[in-house]
Amino acid sequence: MPELNFQVEGAKATAFSVAPALSFKLRVSSSNEQEQIRSIVLRCQIQIEAMWRAYTQEEQAQLRDLFGDKGRWRQTLRGLLWTHAAITVPAFCGETLVELPVPCTFDFNVAATKYFAGLFEGDVPLCLQFSGTVFYEENGSLQVTPIPWDREARFRLPVTMWKEMMEAYYPNTSWLCLRRDVFQKLYAYKMQHGLTSFEEALESILTAAEEVTRP
Numbered sequence: 001m002p003e004l005n006f007q008v009e010g011a012k013a014t015a016f017s018v019a020p021a022l023s024f025k026l027r028v029s030s031s032n033e034q035e036q037i038r039s040i041v042l043r044c045q046i047q048i049e050a051m052w053r054a055y056t057q058e059e060q061a062q063l064r065d066l067f068g069d070k071g072r073w074r075q076t077l078r079g080l081l082w083t084h085a086a087i088t089v090p091a092f093c094g095e096t097l098v099e100l101p102v103p104c105t106f107d108f109n110v111a112a113t114k115y116f117a118g119l120f121e122g123d124v125p126l127c128l129q130f131s132g133t134v135f136y137e138e139n140g141s142l143q144v145t146p147i148p149w150d151r152e153a154r155f156r157l158p159v160t161m162w163k164e165m166m167e168a169y170y171p172n173t174s175w176l177c178l179r180r181d182v183f184q185k186l187y188a189y190k191m192q193h194g195l196t197s198f199e200e201a202l203e204s205i206l207t208a209a210e211e212v213t214r215p
Contacts, residue, residue, distance in 0.1 A: 001145055002136050003031040004040075008128060008155035009097070013165040020104040020169045022162075024128075024155070029095035036137040040089035042147070044100060045129045048080040048115060049154075052125040062118030066111060082112040082126070106166055106175045116162045117174075123156035 007027045014021040030037060055063065060070050067076045085102045107113055116124065130151040136143050178186070190201040 001138075001143075002035055002037060002134050004134065004147065004151060005029050005031070006128070006130055006151055006153040008126075008153050011155065011157055011161065013161065013168070014101060020106065020165055022102045022104060022157075022165070024100040024102060026098050026100045026153075027095060028089055028092070028098065030093075033094040036091070036093055037089075038091050038135040038137060038142065040132060040134050040147075042087050042089055042100075042130060042132040044085045044087075045131075046082040046085065046102065047127045047129065048082050048112060049125040049127050050080055050115065051077050053122060056120065059119055063115065066114055066118070079127075080111050080115055086132075104162075104165070106170055107177050108174060109177050116159070119159045121159060123158055124162070126155045126157055128153045128155065 005028075007029070008024050009027055010025040011022050012025075014023045028040070028042075050067075060073075066080075067073055067078075083102060083104075085100055087098060087100050089096065089098050105113055108117070130147055130153075131149065132147045134145050134147060136145070186198065186201055189195075189205065190198060193201070193204060195201045195204065
């Protein structure tokens with residue numbers, strides 16, 4: 001029965017992708033170098049291990065929406081689910097190097113997006129947890145076995161890689177998903193005041209709110 005190990009050796013932004021995506025360079029190795037692995041249906045859950053890095057005061061302020069005030073971080077700073085990915089690993093013997101595609105979203109309703117956007121420097125500590133099915137050859141016949149639940153790999157993703165990727169896809173832009181009824185109210189406000197963009201509508205609303213609260 002194969003005993004597989006996984007190691008992330010690097011990451012890069014996927015070139016010419018329709019939507020933002022990262023590609024993780026994943027080394028898959030078998031403890032038995034002579035064992036014939038026919039294929040692997042590999043699934044991966046990626047967790048952000050937020051508690052395993054330090055934060056500047058500016059980052060603490062940006063992450064307040066996720067973890068609350070800094071005084072509560074001992075209780076609230078925790079791991080976050082980032083995303084899921086999947087790949088079919090082709091046949092190999094001993095070890096192989098594959099690209100694991102990871103789709104990325106810039107939707108600020110997603111906790112992981114808020115986390116990435118709230119960082120200014122350093123790395124993001126990731127834990128990649130693997131599952132799936134291994135097809136291998138033993139005594140001339142095809143065998144099937146699941147990947148054990150404890151297979152995982154860790155990697156530190158540079159914050160600059162995420163930010164440069166998102167800037168390339170969405171220059172000077174952020175995405176915000178609104179409930180349909182809220183969007184309709186904003187759209188009506190935009191048309192009523194003869195504004196040319198949603199940015200102008202939001203700026204008008206925020207300026208009016210500031211004037212009301214100004215002492």
